[in-house]
Amino acid sequence: GGYAGGNAWSANSTNGEGGYSFLDPSRTIPSMSEARSGYHAGPGSLLVIPAIPGCGCNYRCLALDARRSQVACICPKDWKLDSDGKTCILLDAPDTFSDWLIVILFLMLVSLMIAFGFVCVLLYNRYQHRTVGLVRRKMISSADLQLNRLPVASNNMLTEYNPNYEFAGVTYTLKDLKDIPRNQLQLQKALGQGAFGEVYQGFYRQRSGDAVEMPVAVKTLPALSTHEAEVDFLMEALIMSKFNHPNIVHFIGVCFDKHPRFIVLELLAGGDLKNFLRESRPKPDKSSSLTMKDLIMIAIDVAKGCNYMEENRFIHRDIAARNCLLTTKGPGRVVKIADFGMSRDIYRSDYYRKGGRAMLPIKWMPPEAFLDGIFTAKTDVWSFGVLLWEILSMGYMPYTGCANRQVMQLVTSGGRLEPPTNCPGPIYGIMTQCWHPDPDQRPNFKLILERLGYCGQDPDVLKAALPVFNRAPSQEKDVTIMRPGSHDHCIEVSKAAADYLIPTSLGPNTIGSTSSVDRLIPDNSDSWETSFVIPHSKSTQPLLPEPEYIDEVTTSSVSCETAAQLTNYEKFFRPPICFLEPHLYQNL
Structure with missing residues (x-):
């Protein structure tokens, strides 16, 4: 740059206004790049000396005065002058090879570390898998060895060896x-x-x-x-x-x-039999979808499964409604026996001589089972009789209001469950035969199936109505035990009755008639309390207290135990949970 011409002078003069000088600092020496507007007043001149090659410069030579007595080397854009004053060096020139080498080395190092970590994890997992496999194989081998040795008899007790x-x-x-x-x-x-x-x-x-x-x-x-x-x-x-x-x-x-x-x-999508029966109870405003024929078919299904196990010399030991499952709740249902947990325990040698605690379904067990630890196919027959009672009572708890030790005293003294409401006589007859105190006198399941088949063809049995319930029980466990103030309201069981007392049959008017418990209810009573006098048992075997399933403990015999205080709703109907005194059985 140099001076730029200014405007023409307004007066008649040869000179115009002063111009402007411009120097590009990027191509000049900084000390000479100063430019000011109007620095020179009046006429001026500009000497332009182009930069030329030579002078020993790597790029070009710049004259610092008109005579070129002083020169300096300059470099192109993005280049700088080296310390020798002649050589040009590229500004910020990246070392491409060095950078790529660093990146490659870093990636290789990371890859090696990842590979090393992966190999370590793989080796550790393989070691763990091998160790766990050895432990599990040892455990399975040990368990398998126990399974192989289970049928071997013990010299301590004959019943530990059960060929069934x-x-x-x-x-x-x-x-x-x-x-x-x-x-x-x-x-x-x-x-x-x-x-x-x-x-x-x-x-x-x-x-x-x-x-x-x-x-x-x-x-x-x-x-x-x-x-x-x-x-x-x-x-x-x-x-x-x-x-x-x-x-x-x-x-x-x-x-x-x-x-x-x-x-x-x-x-089995239908759920367990006990809840199905309870849900199907008829109400005053709603009839049940079940009929007596349906109940008989349910009992026949269970009896068929029990007969199969009996033929194969297998004892279930816990035949109950809670352990039976249904394929569906609607028509075409099939009942199947499940839950073989009690059968599994028969393989343990300590089951009959328990040093710890075991859960036993006392209310479904015959006397020889809970007193003497004897389990045979006739044990399942007794349990089936209680299951049949559950079916005809629409899922009611057997011996409701009585603790298990009371049930043991009652059963060993000859007492039995009373027939459920509206229970046909032939079906209750099957129940009482299943509850015979002598196991050899109980029918086998083939005979039970035959008799249930007869009941399913008897018009008098099929037309029997189901019991009507105002509401479902709110509790499924035994209710509160209360001691009576007097023995006047106790059902007396003869103290001369022998263990495993053989029950005698009811008169023709007794089946389905008002129970002995009904006779104990005061008129217009707002509460219902019943009591039972249980005689001293002659057995010295340990008795087992607790509800439905019971922990085995050693205890003494119980004389007069109390019955349950039933909830207020039960005053509206007679529940089928009463017991027959031994003197009511005649000619069974």
């Missing part, structure tokens, strides 16, 4: 259980808590490519289980795998490759 549990004389091991690949099993939702762990509803594909899924119930054994629970779980799987009958829950297979372990069973 040898599965037709053949010893079975875990290898006989059908293994289900875990990836073909899908759990959907929890159904409830079982004896070992959660029970789930799920779906099972028989082959990995199948589109059809079978609904199943899956019993689980969690990883943190005791060795005893492990053996029990395996034993239950072995027991259930041996049955193949339409009235026994179908065993599908097991997943024992790792924890949690699974037992896969068919899914």
Whole structure:
């Protein structure tokens, strides 16, 4: 740049206004780049000396005066002059090779670290898997060894060796259980808590490519289980795998490759029989969907399953409505026997000589079972009689209002459950035959099936009405025990009655008639309290207190125990839970 011409002078003069000077500082020496507007007043001149090559400069030579007595080297844009004053160096020139080398080395180092960590994790997992596998194989081998040795007799007590549990004389091991690949099993939702762990509803594909899924119930054994629970779980799987009958829950297979372990069973969507009966009770404003024919068919289904077990010399030991499941609640229902937990315990040598605590269904057990520890096929016959009573009472609790030790005293003294309301005589006759004190005199299940079949064809039996309930019981457990103020309202049981007293039959007007408990209710009473005098038992065996299932403890015999104070709603109807005094049985 240089001077720029200014405006023409307004006066008649040869000179115009002063111009402006511009110097580009990027191409000049900083000391010479100063420019001011109007710095020079008056005429001026500009000497332009172009930069030229030479002078020993790497790029160009710049004259600092008109005579070029002083020169300086300059460099192009983005270059700078080196310390020698002649060489040009590129400004901020990146070292491309060095940067890429650093990046590559860093990536290689990270990759090596990742690979090393992966190898370490892989080796650790392999070590853990091998260690856990050895432990589990040792555990399974130990459990399998116990299963193989279970049928061996003990010299301490003959009843510890029970041939009914040898599965037709053949010893079975875990290898006989059908293994289900875990990836073909899908759990959907929890159904409830079982004896070992959660029970789930799920779906099972028989082959990995199948589109059809079978609904199943899956019993689980969690990883943190005791060795005893492990053996029990395996034993239950072995027991259930041996049955193949339409009235026994179908065993599908097991997943024992790792924890949690699974037992896969068919899914019975109808729920348990006890709750089904309670839900189906007729109300004053609503009749039941069930008929007497339906109740008989339910009993026949259970009897068929029991007959199959009896023919295969197997004892269930806990035949009850709570342990029977239904395929559906609607028409076409099939009842199946489930829950073989009590049967599983027969393999333990300490069951008959318990040093700890065990849960026993006292209200469903005959005297020889809870007093002497004797379990035979006729034990299940007695239990079936109580189950039949549950069916005809629409799911009522047997011996309601009595504790288990009272029930033991009552049963050993000859007392029995009274017939449920509107119970046909022939069906109650089957019950009393099942409750015969002499096990040899009780019918087998083949005979029970025959008699139930006759009942299902008897018009007088089929037209019997079901009991009507104003409301469902709010409690399923025994209610509060109250001691009476006087023995006037006690049902006297003869103190001369022998253990296992043989009951005698009722008169023709007794079946379905007003019970002995009704006679104890004061007129216009707002509460209902009944009491029972139970004589001293002649047995020296330990008695077992607690509801429905009872912990075994040693205790003395009980004389006069009290009955229950029933809730206020029960004054509106006569519940079918009364007991027959021994002197009422005649000619059975």
